[in-house]
Amino acid sequence: MDNFSKTPLYEEHVKLGAKMVEYGGFLMPLEYTSIKQEHESVRNKAGIFDVSHMGEVMITGVDATRFMEKLYSNDVVNCPNFKVTYGFMLNESGGVIDDMMVYKFNDEKYFLVFNAANAQKDYDHIIKTMKGYKVEVEDLRITCALVAVQGPLAVDMVQAIVEDDIVSLKFMSFKEVKINGETCIISRTGYTGEDGFEIYTSNENIKYIWSELLKNPDIAPAGLGCRDTLRFEASLPLYGQEIDENITPLEAGLGFGVKFNHDFIGKEALLKLKEDGIKRTSVGIELLDRGIPRHGYKVLINDEEIGYITTGYMSITLNKPIAMALIDVRYAQVGTKVEVLIRNKKVKAVVRDKKFYQKTYKK
Amino acid sequence: MSKVVEGLYYAKTHEWLKVEGDVALIGITDYAQDSLGDVVFVDLPSVGDSFDKEDSFGAVESVKAASDLMMPVGGEVIEVNEELNDAPELLNEDPYANFIIKIKVNDLDELNDLLDAKAYEELTK
Numbered sequence: 234m235d236n237f238s239k240t241p242l243y244e245e246h247v248k249l250g251a252k253m254v255e256y257g258g259f260l261m262p263l264e265y266t267s268i269k270q271e272h273e274s275v276r277n278k279a280g281i282f283d284v285s286h287m288g289e290v291m292i293t294g295v296d297a298t299r300f301m302e303k304l305y306s307n308d309v310v311n312c313p314n315f316k317v318t319y320g321f322m323l324n325e326s327g328g329v330i331d332d333m334m335v336y337k338f339n340d341e342k343y344f345l346v347f348n349a350a351n352a353q354k355d356y357d358h359i360i361k362t363m364k365g366y367k368v369e370v371e372d373l374r375i376t377c378a379l380v381a382v383q384g385p386l387a388v389d390m391v392q393a394i395v396e397d398d399i400v401s402l403k404f405m406s407f408k409e410v411k412i413n414g415e416t417c418i419i420s421r422t423g424y425t426g427e428d429g430f431e432i433y434t435s436n437e438n439i440k441y442i443w444s445e446l447l448k449n450p451d452i453a454p455a456g457l458g459c460r461d462t463l464r465f466e467a468s469l470p471l472y473g474q475e476i477d478e479n480i481t482p483l484e485a486g487l488g489f490g491v492k493f494n495h496d497f498i499g500k501e502a503l504l505k506l507k508e509d510g511i512k513r514t515s516v517g518i519e520l521l522d523r524g525i526p527r528h529g530y531k532v533l534i535n536d537e538e539i540g541y542i543t544t545g546y547m548s549i550t551l552n553k554p555i556a557m558a559l560i561d562v563r564y565a566q567v568g569t570k571v572e573v574l575i576r577n578k579k580v581k582a583v584v585r586d587k588k589f590y591q592k593t594y595k596k
Numbered sequence: 597m598s599k600v601v602e603g604l605y606y607a608k609t610h611e612w613l614k615v616e617g618d619v620a621l622i623g624i625t626d627y628a629q630d631s632l633g634d635v636v637f638v639d640l641p642s643v644g645d646s647f648d649k650e651d652s653f654g655a656v657e658s659v660k661a662a663s664d665l666m667m668p669v670g671g672e673v674i675e676v677n678e679e680l681n682d683a684p685e686l687l688n689e690d691p692y693a694n695f696i697i698k699i700k701v702n703d704l705d706e707l708n709d710l711l712d713a714k715a716y717e718e719l720t721k
Contacts, residue, residue, distance in 0.1 A: 268659040269634045458633070458660055523681075525637050525657050546659065547636040554637075576639070576655060576662075 240285035241378050241436040242443055249454055257349030259286040261457050268458035272549045275425055275463055279384035280455030281446050284431075285439065288352030289377045290359060292343045294368035301343055304362050305335060306482065306499065308492035312337045317405045317420050320490040321482050322347075322358060323499025327506060328478040331355045332470065332490070334422065336407055344418065344433075346379075348472050362498070378439035383429030383463075385593065386451055391430050394445050395419065399430065404594040413441045424460060426467025426592040465544050466590035468517070468557060474528055474543045475515060475557060481506060484559065486515040486587070513540060514565050517587040518556040520573065524580040526556035531574040532582075539564050542573065550590055557587060598627035598720055601692050605707055606716035607668035609650075612692065618704060621695035622668065624656060627720040629691045632658040638680040638687065639665075641697065646672045649706055653697065656687065669706035671699035 237260045246253060251262035262283065264271060274280045292300065301309045307320030314337055322330040331351040336344035347355045352374055359370055382391050392399055397410040399419060407420035415438045423429040432442060446452055461471065470476050476485045483491065483503060491503065520526060526545030531538050540560030548555050556573075564571065567586055572579040600606075605613040610628035614621040629635065637657040647653045652664040653673070675698035680686060686694040701707075711719065 263660075264633060267634050462659060523637070524639065525662065527662060547657070549659065576652075576664075 238286070240283055241439050242283045242285065245440070245443060246283065246454075251454070251456060254457070256457055257286050257352070259349055261286060262454070264456040264458045265454045268456070268462060269549055271453055271455040272459040272462050274453035275384045275427060275455055275459060276550060277385070279382060279386040279390055279429075279449075279452040280425075280459070281443065281452055282381040282383065282455050282457075282460055283379075283443070284381050284460075285378040285436075286349035287379055288347045288349060288355060289373040289379075289433070290345050290356065291371040291373060292345060292359075292368055293341055293371070294366070295341060296366040296368050297343055298340045300363060300366040300368045301335065302495040303366075303497055304359065305333075306491040306497050307335065308494060309335065309337060309343070310495065314339050315407055317407055317422055318490075321476075321487075321499075322355065323482075323497065323503075324478060325499060325502060327481040327483075327499040327502035329472070329476040329480060329482060329485075330358055330478065332472055332476060332487075336418065336420065351472060376436065377433055378436050379431060379433050380439060380442060380446075381423050381425075381429060381431045382446060382452070383423045383425040383427045383455075384452075385428060387427070387429040388595075390446055390449050390452055391419075391432070394442065404428075404596045413438055413445075421595060424467075424469055425463035426469070426590050427463075428593050428595050461544075462546055462549055465546055465557070466548055466550055467592055468587035468589060471544060475559075480559065483507065483511055484513050484515065512562055513559055514562045515543065515557055515559055515587070516565050517585040517589065518542065518545070518558045518571065518573065518582050519585045520554040521581040521583055523554075524573070524575045524578075525554045526558075526573045526575070526580075526582070532558050532560050533572045533574060533579060534564055534570075539571065548589060555585075555589055560584075598625065598630055599692070600626070600713045600717045600720075602713045604692075604713060605668065605710040606713065606719075607666065607710055608719065609666040609668075610720075611666060611668050613668050613707070613710065614695070615701070615707065618701050619674070620669070620671065620699050620701050622697050622699060623695045624665070624687060624691050625716070625720075626691050628656075628663075629688050632656060632661070632663060634659050635684045635687045638684045638696065640676045640680065641673050643673050643676060646670075656684075656696075665696065668710055670702040672702075673697050674700050
């Protein structure tokens, strides 16, 4: 286990008795008490996640906007300052190198947040793409720590430790604030479908924030286990499941993160895909018989394979076996009867929408 | 430290067996339920199904993963614990008080290959 990185909060997780697992090259908490309890804490009260494993870079320079237009599928030109957008770094075939959040400070300064498991690949891609642009890339992968505070009570708890007002901060917006005397980036964002915040700070200050917030009896430390069950119910994608280098954002139903009003890597391939017609698409699936649909299970119609489950669970909030699946677009209409192959048994299921859980963002 | 009960037989795949004559109750151990986390579904076989030793007879599914259930010895299913259909969490609450299936054992000699409480405790240390 010595080859894995640790976040600055590693000792805190061990002290809390977390079950630690390897994820994206880091030793991370899977659960402290149980996935179910932590999931319910986030839905009903609040939870705090250590997500310091995420990768971050700061892009600055006179060409920063022009560079971002090339690197990133979403629109940065028309994005107001201090807004966050979600989009993709794509390969030439339109497949996803990684999905990411982009924080626009101004036309010459952008903060990028991407997946830990892809951090080295992403960083290399950014460095390769920056040739010919007057930009600087500051690598913050190790020096920037991150916690997510999520749930209906998050706003009051976070406000209590921040000097500046954050109650009026809108969903997908950010600002720089002082916490414990140190300047931090705080955004009204998250990966759970609940209202909440993400706080970027130094490796030292994160310990202060973690322990201050956990003094509140209504907040639970929450692990990666429930992070996945929560994001799934909010039908948010996970890299490696809903998207990867061979799945385009258009197929994954994430076209909102792609704007064709600028030239980005992968644009030509996506335009061609649109012209030729998209062959597969992401849908919701609900089992009609007993079982749990899981990642990789085949989806069938009359014994013919029409796609596969990308993520599935016995939903904790809905208490139903539901999934997201990537299937042949001809069978994607809601109500289509399908079967999911579970341990060589065909289990009856139906195509449904992906609105598993009504998100509660503060727009 | 996981709980181990004296007097039961144990399989390396973390099932326990309680034998009375040629009939045995099969469940999962405390170690198994703790590793799995919240059990949310138990895939049970049907009464009358026959399995060889080390065949998969069903699955226990936690929030995060499915785990096959293996036959510690060969036999025919004579009862399944229907309670687990509505309350799979019973396996977390008391794994030794809640059996999964009851079988008629084919060959009692196969019990010799299983572990006793002490050996199983050693295995899961």
